[in-house]
Amino acid sequence: MNPALAIDVRGLTKSFGGTKVVDGLDMQVARGEIYGFLGPNGSGKTTTIRLICGLLTPDGGEGSCLGHDVRSESEAIKRETGYMTQRFSLYEDLSIRENLEFVASIYGIAKPKHAVKETLEKLNLADRSHQLAGNLSGGWKQRLALAAAIMHKPKLLLLDEPTAGVDPKARREFWDEIHVLAAEGLTVLVSTHYMDEAERCHKICYLAYGKLLARGTVDEVIEQSGLRALKASPTLEDVFVHLMRDVTDNFARRKAG
C-alpha cells in the first residue's frame, strides 16, 4: 500500500444481472490531485465511485481508499470521504441550513452550528440559508450538495457529475472552488462529460464498457492516442471519439464472432 495514494484499487470488478459493469479496473489517484473521470453514459463511472467509497461491494479485485480496505473498512472510508452523488440526494423539504445541520450532526462534528455557519459563508450560501433545498435552482443545489460533502473536512472528495445542468458561469465558479479545496490538500475525484472541465484536472482517465481505455495528463492522453500523426492539434474530444470507434468495433466483432 502506497501512502502517497488516496485511491489505489486493482482488478475491481462488479456485475449487475450478469453484465460486467466494471471490468478489472485499476486506478491510482495521488493525494492532493484533481482526477477527472470521463466516459460515455453507462460506462460505469458512478458504479466505480460507489465501489471506491464502500457503497457497493466489489465482486472481484481489491483496493484501498485513504489507506482503508474498500471491502471491510467502509465505515472508516465514509468518515473521511465526502461524496456528492450524481442525483441530488439531500432533503428537498429541508432548508439549506437544516440540511447542513443534519449532516453536521450525523458526522458528529464538534461545533455543528459553527461549522454550518462557516460552510455557508465559504460557499456564499448564507443569504439563502432559510430557503428550502427543493426550491433552489440547479447551480445553487449543486453548491449546497458540495457544502454538505465538505463540511466534515474530508480528505477525499468524490464528485459525480457535479456540474450537470449548471450554467457556464456557475460551472466556472464551481471549478474555482474545487481548485481552492485541492490547494488546501483535498484529493478530488470528479466525473464529468465536459471537455473543458477535463482540461482543468491534473490527471484524467477514460472509461468505456467498464474498462479503462486511457489515463494520464490531458497531454499524455492525446499523445498516446497517436492522433497527432493523423491530424493537426487534435482535441480531447477527437481522442475520445476515436477511442470509442475502436471499442465499438471490437464489441461488434466480438458479438458477431
Next chain:
Amino acid sequence: MSARFSLRRLGAMIRKEFIQMRRDRLTFAMMLGVPVMQLILFGYAINADPKHLPAAIHAQDHSAFARSFVKGMENSDYFRFVATAESEAEADELIRSGKVQFVLHIPPQFSRDIERGLRPQILLDADATDPAATGNAAASIQFLAASVLARDLKGPLAAQGAPSPVDVVIHRRYNAEGRTELNIVPGLIGVILTMTMIIFTALAMTRETERGTMENLLTMPVRPIEVMMGKILPYIIIGYVQTAVVLAAAWWLFEVPFAGSLGLLAFVLFFFVAANLAVGFTFSTLARNQLQAVQMTIFFFLPSILLSGFMFPFRGMPEWAQWLGEALPLTHFLRITRGILLKENGFPEIAPDLAAILAFLLVVSLVSLNRYRQTLD
C-alpha cells in the same frame, strides 16, 4: 469507530423527521384528521339507536296479557310487528331471511301461568348480526315486561317490589357475544394505530429510497439502528397523540366511560405502536416505491381488522383463523384495551397479551434490521 450507538446521530435523525413531518401538511393533517374522522363515522354508528325494527309474533296464547305485552312493545317505538308466525319453523324462516329482526314467542298458557305467579318465559329471538342495531331494542323489553303487565295485574302479584311477572329470555342469534357499542372505541384505537403507524413508517423509508436521499444517508456514518429508531420514535409520539384524541373525543362526544387505568394503557401503547412501526419499517426495506409500501400495508391491515376480533367475535372464527389472529398484534391489543377500559383489568390480567406483543416486536425488529442494507448492492 462509529460502531457504537450515538445518541447525537439518533437525535439528528429524529429532528429531521419532525421537520419533514411538519412540512408535509397533508400527511400531518391526516395523522390527526384520520382518528377524528373515523371516530365520528364509527361514533355515529355507535350512537345509532334504531327504532321501529321489524318483528314477528309467534303466539300460542291470545289472552289479554299477551295482547298488552305486544301493544307495550309497539308503544316503546323499538318494535314494529309486521308478521305473524304460525309455527316455530315459520318463525325461524322469517328471522333467517332477514324479513324481521325479532320474533316474540308467547308460550301456551301464558296468562294462566302469570295469574298463578309461575313467571312464564317469554322468548325474544334477536338477529344480533349487528349488535348495535338490536342492543337497545332488546334491552328495552326487560323494562316493558314489568311495567306493561303491572297495569293488568291485581292482588299480590302487582305489589311493589314483586318480581317481574314474566321471565324474558333474549336469544341473540348469529352473534353470541352480543357485543355492546362500548367495544368499538377501544378497538378503534388499535385499528387507527395499526393503519396510520404502519403506513407512515413504510412511506417514510421508501420516500428516502425513491427521492434518492437514501444514497446520501448511506454515504454517511450512520448506523442502521439509528436510522430505524430515528424513523420510529417520532411516530410513537404521534401514536400517543392519536390515542389521546380518540379517547378525548369518545369521552366528550359520545360519553364513553373509561373504567380502568389510563397509565397502564399508555404503557402498553408504547409497545403496540413500536410493533406496528417495526412492521412498517420492514415493509419499507422490501418495497421499491411508495405504492408498493401502501399495498403491503393494506395486505397487513385487512387481516388485522378481520381476524383480530374487531369486526367479528374472535371466538366465532374457525380455529385456523384464530391462529392467524393470535399472530397479529392488534388481536392482543384489543384484548388489552377492552380489558383495561371496560373490565378494569390490571397488569396480571393483561400480561400474557403484552408478552405476545413484545415477542412480535422482537421478531419483526430483528427481521427489519437484518433486511436493512448499508450498501446499495
